Every structure is written in C-alpha cells, then in structure tokens.
Amino acid sequence: MRTFEKNIRKVEPYVPGEQPQNKVIKLNTNENPYPPCPGVVKALETLDTDRLRLYPDPACTLLVDALADFYHVKPEQVFVGVGSDDVLSMCFLTFFNSQKPVLFPDITYSFYKVWAELYRIPYECQKLDEDFRIVKEDYYRENGGVIFPNPNAPTAIYEELDVVEDIIRNNQDVIVIVDEAYIDFGGKSALELIDRYDNLVVVQTFSKARSMAGMRIGYAISNPLLIRYLNDAKYSFNSYTMNQAALVCGVEAVRDREYFEEGIRKIVETREWAGKRLAELGFRCLDSSANFIFATHPAYDAKELFEALKENGIYVRYWGSERIGQYLRITIGTREEMEVLFGFLERYMGKKN
Ligand SMILES: *Cc1c(COP(=O)(O)O)cnc(C)c1O
Numbered sequence: 432m433r434t435f436e437k438n439i440r441k442v443e444p445y446v447p448g449e450q451p452q453n454k455v456i457k458l459n460t461n462e463n464p465y466p467p468c469p470g471v472v473k474a475l476e477t478l479d480t481d482r483l484r485l486y487p488d489p490a491c492t493l494l495v496d497a498l499a500d501f502y503h504v505k506p507e508q509v510f511v512g513v514g515s516d517d518v519l520s521m522c523f524l525t526f527f528n529s530q531k532p533v534l535f536p537d538i539t540y541s542f543y544k545v546w547a548e549l550y551r552i553p554y555e556c557q558k559l560d561e562d563f564r565i566v567k568e569d570y571y572r573e574n575g576g577v578i579f580p581n582p583n584a585p586t587a588i589y590e591e592l593d594v595v596e597d598i599i600r601n602n603q604d605v606i607v608i609v610d611e612a613y614i615d616f617g618g619k620s621a622l623e624l625i626d627r628y629d630n631l632v633v634v635q636t637f638s639k640a641r642s643m644a645g646m647r648i649g650y651a652i653s654n655p656l657l658i659r660y661l662n663d664a665k666y667s668f669n670s671y672t673m674n675q676a677a678l679v680c681g682v683e684a685v686r687d688r689e690y691f692e693e694g695i696r697k698i699v700e701t702r703e704w705a706g707k708r709l710a711e712l713g714f715r716c717l718d719s720s721a722n723f724i725f726a727t728h729p730a731y732d733a734k735e736l737f738e739a740l741k742e743n744g745i746y747v748r749y750w751g752s753e754r755i756g757q758y759l760r761i762t763i764g765t766r767e768e769m770e771v772l773f774g775f776l777e778r779y780m781g782k783k784n
Contacts (some may be wrong), residue, residue: 445545448748456771458762459746461584461613461723463642465697465765468690470683471643475676482675489670494678497685498650502622507655510662511681513672515612515636515649520546522578522632522651525664526606527552529575536565538754540584540610559586563717563725567594571601580610582618582720585748585760589618589720596621599628606657608632615640615695616702617720622652629654639722640695641684648673648681698722702763708773709761712780723762725755731780733757743775 448460466472491511499506512518523546527533530553535543537556547554557569563586570577577598582589599607599621607630609621614635621633632653638644651661665672673681684691702719709716714726727733737749737759748760763769 440549442545442549445542449746451746454744456745456764456768458723458764458768458772459748459760460644461639461721461760461762462644463639463694463698463722464763464768465642465694467642467646467680468684468687470687471646471680474679474683478676478679486671487673487675487678489666491673491678494648494673494681494685497682498652501685501688502652504622504625504652505655508625508652508658510651510653510658510665511673512649512651512665513677514638514644514647515610515634516542517647517672518634518649518651519543519578519608519610521661521664521668522606522608522634523547523550523552524668525660526608526632526657527576529553529605531573531575533576533578534570534572534574535578536583538563538583538586540580540612543578559583563588565590565594565598567597567601570598574602574605576605576607577602578608578610580612581621582613582616584612584721585723585750585755585758586717586725587613587719587721587723588717592619592621592624596624596628599624599631603628603630606630606632608634611635612639613721615691616699616722625652625654629656632657637681637684640698641691642694643680643684646677646680648677648684698763701766701769704766705761705763705769705773708769712773712776723760725758725760727757727759733759736779739779740772740775745772745775 494511495506495509498509512521532553532555533547534555534557537558560566581595595609611620611633614620624631632651634651637648706716706724709726714728716724716726733749734751737747740747
C-alpha cells in the first residue's frame, strides 16, 4: 500500500438505484411518474440564459420565500439544498458533532450510515420490531442525535405524530431530524411541532411528490437558530449550492398547489389499487403511506423475481440485505406502467404454478 493511502478519507459509498439509459418501466427509485407542473416547464423554456453568466443568489431568497409562504413559516426558518441528500448531509455535519452515538433505525435510508462514516460520527442502529415498526423507547437512551424518516424507507410505514413527538420530547438535549421525503403521500408532518420543540429539524424534498428529482431541490424547516447554524456550515462548504434553473423552477413548483395535490391524489389512488392487486397475487405488503410498496411473496424468491422483472424491462429495487432479503420495493408508477407489471407477474406466476 502506498504511504499516502493512509491519509485518504475512505468511505463505502451509498449505492443509488440504477438509472438505465434505455426505456424501461422504472419502478426502482421512487421518482414521480408525472411531469413537473406547467409553470416549471414554462420557467425552463423562458430561462434567461444571460443570467447564467452570474453566480446565483447564495441565499436562494425567492425559493426560500416561496417555501416559507407555502408552509406558513418565516423565511429565517427555511434552508434549501441540492436535493434533501445535500440538506441531510449538511445536517449531519452541523448537528451531529458529539462523541455519543447518533441513533437511527436498522432498516432505513441507507445514506445515514454513509454520512456518519464519512464524517466520523459514531452511530448505533436501533432495531425495528418484527412488524418493521419503530420502537420509540429505543431512542430514549443517551445519544448524540436522532434521525429517522417518516414514513420510513424502504418499508413505507408511517408512525403517528404522537410517536414522533415522544421521540422529540425525550431528546431535548440533542437535535432530532425527521426526514419527510414521503410525507405528502400520507400522514401528518412534524412541521406542526416546530414551534413547540427547538431541537426539531424537518427535512423534505422536491424529488418525490413535486416530480423534480432531476432538478435536485430539498429543504429543511426548523427554528431560526438551527437554520442559521446550517447556513453557517453551508457557507463554509459551498455558497452557491442552488443553480439558477433550480431556483426559478423551484419557485414555480411550490406555487402550483393544485397540481401538487392532484398528482398526490393520483398516486395514492394507484397505490391503493396496486396494493389490492399485489395481495390478490399472494404478496404480503406492508401498509404504505408513501409512493412505493414494500412487498414479499411466500412462494417466490425476491431475488429471482427481481431479476426476472429486470430481464423483462421492469425495474424495481432489491437489496438482499439482512431482514429484508425477501422483499421488493416497488415504486408506484402510472396506472399503465403498473398494468405492465401486473401483466408480467400474472404470466410469470401462471407459468411457474
Ligand atoms: C429520496 C429520499 C431522500 C433524498 O431525496 P433527494 O432526491 O436527495 O431530495 C432522502 N431521504 C429519503 C428517505 C428518501 O427516500
């Protein structure tokens, strides 16, 4: 090994779901099957390209103001970043700076572990129970911070707001981050607790319910003090995180509440229908409050099914890791995409029986 190797910061990276370049039925990374709202399309078509000579607004004022308006908070309570991955990464760097371990579930968004290792933050995973539920008491021990998604990923299970509040209340000496990437598809946001708990940070994204995964916009909402600390870290890292196109498109996406709500309604409707279809085929599905379903089949090996689907141009997500080795995560696509999935499953299962 070369001597310089020992000084290199090494990390086992997060592995994102595949982004195949050919046309497939893509149900593997929880993207929205519908396009962004018309205002976003128009903003891109009329983008002032001369403006690209200049650095974008480092404070992201227009986007921050639009989000503050939408969520009825002050602009000083909003932080934006390059997808919630960027926001969460900044949160880890800023808020998790203790010798004590940060706590998060054993089955959850696998990026948490990667950031903890990248930033050398000690962490401890708390086991979900047999039904993949968070055991709130596991988070009452001494720790350096707490983070969990609600609804959780990849289980899609939503924990009631009183469970979330109990975890926040029992951790007032540390920061608690609630990652609400999927909250728009079901459940109550912890945003309503922001005024009551000064240790709470809520993180959301434009990638799922707002159909803008490709634009990379995420945000945190908290109290002005914690948002100031986040901004201090950001300005010490990269002042110009949000590009000009993301800033103008983001504002348009936030303003069109009607389109946003209609998109969610369609996905939830397809999800409920798809859940029934999966059950008819013998799958066991966890209760989903998100835009995906986590499913297992007692008679079919998940890995084999995953590979058969892929060979037929239908991409779903499979991890093969401990406790979830027999599960597939299926993103809710359009009704037509889901019909293709079910058509394949019916043929596959019919043939094997
Ligand atoms: C999708 C997702 C994110 C990150 O999404 P961005 O595209 O970076 O905004 C964060 N947390 C969870 C749990 C997710 O599923």
